[in-house]
Each structure stands twice: as C-alpha cells, then as structure tokens.
Amino acid sequence: MTDGHFVVIPVTVEDVLYCSFSSWYAKFGKYTISDAAIFKPLPKEFVAYLESDGIELPKENKKDSVLFQDAKPNSDNEYSDWEESDAGILKNSEKMNSDPTEHFKSFHNELKETIKSFGSVAPKLNWSAPQDSTWIMTGRNMKCFSTSDLFLLLKSSDYVNHDMYHAFDETTDYDKANPPKFELELILRKWVDINPSTEFRCFVRDRQLIAISQRDLNYYSFLDEIKEEIMEKIFMFFDDVLMGKFDCNSFVFDVYIPKPLKKMYLIDINPFQRSTESLLFSWNELATMKPADDDVDIRFVTEHNSGRFASKAHSQNHVPVEFVNASVDTQSMIDFLKKCKNMELENSDSDDSSNEETERL
Ligand SMILES: Nc1ncnc2c1ncn2[C@@H]1O[C@H](COP(=O)(O)OP(=O)(O)OP(=O)(O)O)[C@@H](O)[C@H]1O
Ligand SMILES: [Mg+2]
Structure with a gap:
C-alpha cells in the first residue's frame, strides 16, 4: 500500500544513459520505423547557439518560415521616437541580422544534406x-x-533545455563533484x-512488463477489440528482443503498431522515472x-473517462506567438511591447472603472 505517500523510484545515472537515443539505437535501430542520422559530438558553436537567448534563424532560408516575413513599414509600425531613444534595441537588430550558422557552417551543411x-x-x-514547440509550426507537428x-523547433522548446541541464535530476547516485560525462546529440x-491511436507506452519494472497504456489520450473505440492482439505483439517483442539485450532492469518503451497490426516498431526507450509521462497510470x-x-x-481511455484526458498534450509549455516573434526581430519586439503597453493601459482603465463602481456602490 502507498497510503498516499510519495514513493521514491530509484533510477541511476547508468539507467538514464542507457536510454540516450544513440545508446539504445545501436542495438535496436533495426526495429525502429525509419532511418535516423545521429550527430554526435555536436560542435560547441552549435551548442552555444542552442543555449543562446532569442531565436536567430539561418539567413538563407529564413523566409521559409511564416514567422519571419519582413514587416512592411506603415503608419502603425513607424515608431520613430522609439528608435532613437533605444540604442539597445537597434544594437539587437544588427545582431538579429547576422547569420547564426556562420559559426558552424560545415555542420549546418551536414544538417541540410x-x-x-x-x-x-x-x-x-x-x-x-x-x-x-509544435504549436509554432504551420503543420502543428x-x-x-x-x-x-529545425532550429525554430529546437530553440522554442523547453524539453531541449531538459536534456542539456536536467537529464539526471532524478537519479539517486548523481555525484555533484563528479557529474556524469555525456555528449549532447x-x-x-x-x-x-x-x-x-496505435502508439503504446510499456512499463518494465525489475525485468517484468507490468503495464501498457495508450499513448495518445483520446478515445479510440476500436482499441478494445484489438486489445489481445496488441498485448501479444508487445509481449513477444519484449521477450524476444528487449529482455535479452537491454541492460536496464526497469525502463519504459514506446511502440507503434499500425493497422492491420502486422508490424510493430520501437519508437523510443525512456528511463523508469517520474519525468517520463505515466499516462493512464500514476507513478505510485x-x-x-x-x-x-x-x-x-x-x-485505454474509455468512453466514460474520455473527458478526463481532454487537455492537449504539452500545452503547459505553449506561449503566445507574439512572445516568440518578439525575441527574433526588432519590429516584432516593438509590436509586442506596444501590445503589452496597451494591455497595461486597458487594465488600468478597467481597474479605474471597477474602483469607480466600488465607490458608486
Ligand atoms: N520518424 C518519425 N517520423 C514522424 N514522427 C515520429 C517519428 N518518430 C517518432 N515520431 C513521433 O514523435 C513522437 C515523439 O517522439 P519520441 O517518443 O521520440 O519523443 P520523446 O520526447 O521521447 O517523447 P516522451 O517525452 O513522451 O518520451 C512519437 O510519439 C511519434 O508520434
Ligand atoms: Mg521518450
């Protein structure tokens, strides 16, 4: 019994490292759905670019992205009084006009190829x-x-930040004085x-497959009918492929079983730890x-509980598009600040009127 207590789940630095893509892919790449190119080590200039504030994109194809069309000057966006007074913004603008890939040209070419x-x-x-950060993309994927x-997605994502700085946060044997060496890839x-609809997350604890959850938490009426087939396929893959070759005792693997359920693909292997989403289970x-x-x-999500999981996955990390635009070029920054100013004025107006109302009452 857990008695409502928070159960500690022991995960080691080694467990986390085994779940790094290049580590498991070396053994199980042939069971994945498509080819993958692994870039490792990454040039330090590219890592510095990922770490930097703002979202500068490659100059040559910047215009591919809907967010980066040049603003056409009009009476609404000519704030001549701002330009002179805010040298900082102008300086920033010069920086924004530079091409970030200048510092990692050959790596950029490799990515393009x-x-x-x-x-x-x-x-x-x-x-x-x-x-x-898929909300920022035209296709929402x-x-x-x-x-x-690629850079827009990566630079707008908090999950990238997790991999760079917080991957070992839950490990029980993390030694601050001697942090694990890992290469970002x-x-x-x-x-x-x-x-x-047919992606599943499978939980393995102490080398036993204990739980399977539908991964996308929408209600799919057909899942119940194919439950036995799904279980059988996953069990077979676990017993025949993963068990013998994967070195962790506890881990979480994701699979995709497209209809008509003839094939099964490995999508990912994750650490058995709380930051891995537990979906229709709780970690306790x-x-x-x-x-x-x-x-x-x-x-599976059933007809009766479908409402409980209706919130959109990852939506807690979405921010207004104006905020992102503002971090990439001067004009958008000005628009963003102007919007904030207007909102502030509107709020203070409504505060005033609510005060008036209070007084009237
Ligand atoms: N080759 C691919 N082409 C298109 N989409 C893919 C491909 N591989 C994976 N995906 C999709 O991307 C999703 C996320 O991929 P992945 O599981 O590797 O990310 P993750 O960050 O490890 O997710 P989580 O945090 O849930 O563990 C998958 O659920 C799958 O739908
Ligand atoms: Mg994963």
Missing part, C-alpha cells in the same frame, strides 16, 4: 523531442523541411506519418503494483 536526403525529419536530442524549421529521424501505482507473472495491466 541530411534533411534533403530524408525529405523531411522528426528531430530529437538524447532523450527528448521538441514536442512542446515536428515535421521539418529545412534547418529553419542531435537526432534527425526520417519523417514517417504515424497514427497516434507503477512503483508498487504487484502483477502476477505474465500478467500485464493494459489501459
């Missing part, structure tokens, strides 16, 4: 894909056709259209449940 050969790509770093798309997976449950051998708890 890879995207060209794959047609389009789904990016990710060691552990995380920038799923939190991670599909990148150019390095502009960029993965470009050839894009394949995936139907999220996963840490304490005691299934009999070969008994797995498989859960």
Whole structure:
C-alpha cells in the first residue's frame, strides 16, 4: 500500500544513459520505423547557439518560415521616437541580422544534406523531442523541411533545455563533484506519418512488463477489440528482443503498431522515472503494483473517462506567438511591447472603472 505517500523510484545515472537515443539505437535501430542520422559530438558553436537567448534563424532560408516575413513599414509600425531613444534595441537588430550558422557552417551543411536526403525529419536530442514547440509550426507537428524549421523547433522548446541541464535530476547516485560525462546529440529521424491511436507506452519494472497504456489520450473505440492482439505483439517483442539485450532492469518503451497490426516498431526507450509521462497510470501505482507473472495491466481511455484526458498534450509549455516573434526581430519586439503597453493601459482603465463602481456602490 502507498497510503498516499510519495514513493521514491530509484533510477541511476547508468539507467538514464542507457536510454540516450544513440545508446539504445545501436542495438535496436533495426526495429525502429525509419532511418535516423545521429550527430554526435555536436560542435560547441552549435551548442552555444542552442543555449543562446532569442531565436536567430539561418539567413538563407529564413523566409521559409511564416514567422519571419519582413514587416512592411506603415503608419502603425513607424515608431520613430522609439528608435532613437533605444540604442539597445537597434544594437539587437544588427545582431538579429547576422547569420547564426556562420559559426558552424560545415555542420549546418551536414544538417541540410541530411534533411534533403530524408525529405523531411522528426528531430530529437538524447532523450527528448521538441514536442512542446509544435504549436509554432504551420503543420502543428515536428515535421521539418529545412534547418529553419529545425532550429525554430529546437530553440522554442523547453524539453531541449531538459536534456542539456536536467537529464539526471532524478537519479539517486548523481555525484555533484563528479557529474556524469555525456555528449549532447542531435537526432534527425526520417519523417514517417504515424497514427497516434496505435502508439503504446510499456512499463518494465525489475525485468517484468507490468503495464501498457495508450499513448495518445483520446478515445479510440476500436482499441478494445484489438486489445489481445496488441498485448501479444508487445509481449513477444519484449521477450524476444528487449529482455535479452537491454541492460536496464526497469525502463519504459514506446511502440507503434499500425493497422492491420502486422508490424510493430520501437519508437523510443525512456528511463523508469517520474519525468517520463505515466499516462493512464500514476507513478505510485507503477512503483508498487504487484502483477502476477505474465500478467500485464493494459489501459485505454474509455468512453466514460474520455473527458478526463481532454487537455492537449504539452500545452503547459505553449506561449503566445507574439512572445516568440518578439525575441527574433526588432519590429516584432516593438509590436509586442506596444501590445503589452496597451494591455497595461486597458487594465488600468478597467481597474479605474471597477474602483469607480466600488465607490458608486
Ligand atoms: N520518424 C518519425 N517520423 C514522424 N514522427 C515520429 C517519428 N518518430 C517518432 N515520431 C513521433 O514523435 C513522437 C515523439 O517522439 P519520441 O517518443 O521520440 O519523443 P520523446 O520526447 O521521447 O517523447 P516522451 O517525452 O513522451 O518520451 C512519437 O510519439 C511519434 O508520434
Ligand atoms: Mg521518450
């Protein structure tokens, strides 16, 4: 029994490292859905670019992105009084006009070549894909056709930040004085259209497959009918492929079983830790449940509980588009500040009127 207590889930630095893409892909790449290019080590100039504030994009194809069309001067956006008074913004503007890829030209060319050969790509770093920034893309997905798309996704994502600085936050054997050495990696997976309704997350604890959850938390009425087939396929893959070759005792793997359920693909392997989304289970449950051998708890969203999971995945990381625009060029910065100013004025007006009302009452 957990008695409502927070159960500690022990995860080691080694467990996390085993789940780094290049580490598991070396063994299980042939079970994935598409080819992937692994860039590792990354040039320090590119890492510095990822770490930097603002979102500067490659100059040559900047205009590919809808966010970066030049603003045409008109009576609404000519703020001549601002320009002179704010030298900082002007300086910033010069910086924005520079091409960030100047500092990692040959690496940029490699990325361009890879995207060209794959047609389009789904990016990710060691552990995380920038799923939190898809709202900024025209297709609302991670599909990148150019390095502009790629950099825009990566630079707008908080999950990238997680991989760079917080990957070992939950580990129990982390030694501050001797932090684990790991190399940041960029993965470009050839894009394949995936139907999220048949993606599943599978939880393995102490080398036993204990739980399976639907990954996309919408209600799909057909899932119940194919439950047995899904379980069988996942069990077979776990027993025949993963168990013998993967070195962690506890981990979480994601699979995709497209209809008509003939094939199964490995999408990812994640650490068995709280920051891995537990979907239709709670982490306390996963840490304490005691299934009999070969008994797995498989859960789908049902007609009756579909409302509970209606919120959009990763939406907690979305920010207004004006905010992102403002960080990339001067004109948008001015527009953004003007909007903020107007909102401030509107608020103070409404505050005044509510005060008036209070007084009137
Ligand atoms: N090659 C691909 N082409 C298109 N989409 C893909 C490809 N590979 C994965 N995806 C999609 O991207 C989603 C996220 O990928 P992935 O699981 O690698 O990211 P993640 O950051 O590890 O996610 P999580 O944080 O949930 O573990 C997958 O659920 C799948 O729908
Ligand atoms: Mg993952």
